[in-house]
Amino acid sequence: MLHIKCPWCGWRDESEFGYGGEAHIERPKDPDSVSDAEWADYLFFGSNRRGDFRERWVHSAGCRRWFNAVRDTTTYEFKAFYRMGEEPPGGEQ
Amino acid sequence: MSQTKRLQSGGRIDRSKPLTFTFNGQSLQGYEGDTLASALLANGISLVSRSFKLHRPRGIMGAGAECPNSLVQVGRGAGTIPNLRATQTELYQGLEANSVNCWPSVKFDVNAVTGLFSPLLPAGFYYKTFKWPKSWWDKVYEPRIRKAAGFGKAPTEPDPDRYDKKNRHCDVLIVGAGPAGLAAALEAGRRGARVILCDEQNEFGGSLLANRQYLDGKPGIEWAKTAVAELESLEEVTLLARTTAFGHYHHGFVSLLERVTDHMGLTSPDGRPRQRQWRVRANQVVLATGAIERPLVFCNNDRPGIMPASAVSTYINRYGVRPGQRAVVFTNNDSAYQTALDLNDHGIDVAAIVDVRPESDSVLVDRARKEEIPIYGGYAVVDTRGGQHVSGVKVMRLNGRGDGVYGEIHHLDCDLVASSGGWNPVIHLHSHPGGTMRYDESIASFVPDQAVGNTYNAGACNGNFALGGCITEGLSAGATAAAGVGFGSEDIEGEAPATGKQQESPLRPMWRVPSRKAIPRAPKQFIDVQNDQTSADVYLAVREGYRSIEHIKRYTAMGFGTDQGKLGNINGAGIAAEALGEDIAKVGTTTFRPAYTPVTMGAFAGRELGPERFHAVRKTPMHKWHVDHGALFENVGDWKRPWYYPKPGESMREALDRESYQTRHAVGVLDASTLGKIDVRGPDAAEFLNRVYTSGWKTMEVGKARYGIMLSEDGMIMDDGVSARIAEDHYHMTTTTGGAARVLGHLEEYLQTEWPELQVYLTSTTDQWAAISLAGPHARDVVAKVVSGVDLSGGAFPFMTWRDCEAAGVPARLFRISFSGELGFEINVQANYGQYVWDAVWEAGQEYGITPYGTETMHILRAEKGFIIAGQDTDGSVNPMDFGMHGLLSKKKDYIGRRSLSRPDAMREDREQFVGLVTLEDPKEIIPEGAQLVEEPNANEAPKPVPLHGYVTSSYYSSTLGHSIALAMVKRGRERMDDVLYSPQADGRVIQCRITSPVFYDPKGERQNV
């Protein structure tokens, strides 16, 4: 049972949250301009990173806000929580 | 004679409170404070079970969680519990226990003959022997193995007890209330931190309960009592005895199992839960879990009467039990000398201390010498003898390397062997969340290295076995933990009690005591006595090529049992290292995983049981009316929806025929309150709907409503519903009953993460509105009697519009929509008025023959019209083109999922398409939902696999049409009208059916537009 810090509501149990997969994958602004392969890559392929991983969570049972987190996928340790639209800590991945 | 092995005095039992219990049918007596194991030993019973594979006689071995042998079945009937450790089962009046894994009795076990064939049952035996023929596995091998090997019996009746859960946060959780844990709790508790201190034992004190060490010049247990009294006085300290921390997870989450009433009887009294699972979220975790003594591994070391030395001391000191008459103490370290002294002081003859170390020099050794206990320095016990109990040992001199024995064999008679191979820190909880360990040569075991999170190890679990050191480490861990949550500094504030100085000489690591014969010809040297796993098995595994300790464990089944190898695993690692010719530090141990000791399923289920609490049950404002009118209910999501309303004596089919006839010919009323409702408002509301629905919404005028479908980004249908325009910037959206939360989550996700620039607010209003749906030729007549403030004529209030009005005097929204194909209206009122308005509708409808109908009739009516139900006819793998919904796909704008509709897979010509089916031979036969469709008429005889052409998604009997109807997905279905397909059934029947349009009734939609 992870302990997750909603950027608004603070620390809550994992049971209050929904998981949203990898963060910072932007929906193509003009889907018609991307190839089938690029669209499939956007839809289906994540980086499946070992170590620090930027991911999305939603505080479903609380304020219903989506936010981002950086979590080490080998230890489950959360390194950061930040709001949608905020710059991820640690620069480019 | 009762309790013949009870010492005259001493122990922490209450001799004024005798308790009667039975073991294998024999009535016996013990005392309050006994465990079942100590009471059995007090009665001279040590043989309690048979081993798992070889059915060798096994006795009480340990005195706590580590005991691999003392499994018993407690009680009978619904409350019976299999595989309890007698060493951790507190005695209560009337306790009834029986041996497991033996038939007909523990003393005469038919399966013990397997022991004679044990050369045929080596490690990996199951994998090798029972492979062929494959078909024999589930019919022959498995049932026989299970019959021979079964541990205990599960109850067949429902558990009569209550179980519960509790969530609790704390600043500092301390696991283990021995000297280190008590010291940590005092240090943190005195500072005002919120502390939970838990211990698996019935009393706090840990090792102090069972040894004779002194603190501040008094017996250690006195210090413990004072500490507990002080902790009890601290308001923010929670003390949990009989509570095992069984799992340590991430971020300070620790699961505890509190045995609330297990010690009171078979079932719990007064509505109290029998057990409670504590789900603790601790800011800081102090582990003071102690150490477990590991036995020495020598030939025939599994006979009843052979025990770890500390267990012997525990039975003497804590329980006042004489575990034997004449003992041999076999050791590689100093601590067992205390056991020799404990035996000697209580008049139990110590035949010898056999010490693998040629020389040793310490306070304890000196005292043993002074007591004139014979000491065999540099010797080893190489074998034992005995039948159902040990009766003697063979002792020989060890060579200098410790890998061989020589010289004269000394035969020593004894009925008790107390062995000690050193101590293993209990690092389980440290390891659960990923804490690392390292090998410590000074104790020849693994100790915590890097802890995860705010976790601290203190005392014996940290490799510090000296009492004074344990207390100091406990104080320090308590201070550090308290400081970590802002209570004081990391400096110790409390004072440690004075301990006597004890000089110790180092142990001599010995994983496997050499025998006169080499492996595998030597008599069995048991590592894991529960699973009959021996040093020869480990050598075999290595010889067969296994290198990793994890593989060796799985090949040999070492540590598989209910004890999880608490006694044997480190010895096993040491012997594996020896067989591999590697350093044990490199071989390491297997992974420690929860649960530390077994946890009942009830504790995980808690009170989330049965139809009322297993999941949430949502009810509509008119629920009681439906109950009162005979409705049967079906679960839709968490909702209870009326399924159908049978009249007395009516079959389901008759009820459905009546409900649909009345609705098609008069008027039916349906409770539609469960549909999801989302209020969408803001300057960009129309743009937002344009992006989330496939069709266009900007041009729809205020006062109108429209059906829409939503796709996932992969182009598959996700949900559907009708949305109405309330104002220029304001829509009322509806979703399917089961999809409401998912849709709102989906919309919020896009709004917050992809399109934050859109000015739109979404608010769930599902529960705000009671929705009363009327359908049928007389629907308008009924509505007219109830509703005021709206012109109901077809011209003024056409299909797919809505109006504000009053219904029975209550402010309402009236929608003209239909899911049945009939003239339809839906009245929405604030939910607290729902029953009131429903009553008014019911009253008004009487003269028109109004009938309530449930979800089943609703399904039939909509299927006759070919309307889909998202989640029934869709499954997340079908797109709108599959349903022929091309007209709902706007070409003028982007929307979620649109790009995916031009992916090659979406454009495939052989996709399954939505069609209708009618049966041919018997027009009234209903094809089962989910049935597969093939072209091959004789599918059952045809070569397999028979190519599949589709499957049935919905299927009903339509009384309106007089025949059955089905909806199905069929490959290229729309171009195969009138083709015949076959549906082979599990019972051998084949149902012949013909493809039709999915719209069976009123294809022009004239009825709903009147």
Add this chain to the structure above:
Amino acid sequence: MSEAIRQESPLVERITSGRKAASPSDAGITLRERPFLGCVNLRGNPDDPDFTDAVKGVLGLALPSGPNTVADSGDITAFWLAPTEWFVRTGANAERDLIAGLEEALAGQHIATNDVTGNFTTVELSGPHARDVLEKGCTLDLHPRAFAPGQCAQTLLGHAGILIRPLADGQAFEIVVRRSFADYMFIWLEDATVEYGGMAVSD
């Protein structure tokens, strides 16, 4: 609306005069429903003074700006739900006037008001074991050090989403629950109190 028009609480089947009379005197917790209170869900931009000032003018109190806090004037209670969302509660039958007042004062702004009077009901739990009972199904830290009057939270109780706030230090709590979950929650609470002598129901 006419006097004859009847509202019904979602707990109408549970909270009956018979049930009240049969309530154990030594109950570990006492449940009291406050049905039919006017409830409004309000959306708007808290960083826009035009919004906050206008709302203050209508409510007579400032919306709570801190996450998970409550502003209470006696007549009106406003709970923070999300950065742009509040749950505003007023007296019975006052919700329509309140919404009309808000809509008028906020005309032209990007806001939303929704009558959610029927969407929820409010119950109060009190008694020596109120926290013990809630801890059985709520993962929130309910200790007074962590959750004091003036705070609120949206969380789960069993399988039901709730809005909860402490009324007195650890002894009493107010719970707002969606109407359709109210019956489930009542049954859940009643079962949870068995070991504490049952649940009393009061006016």
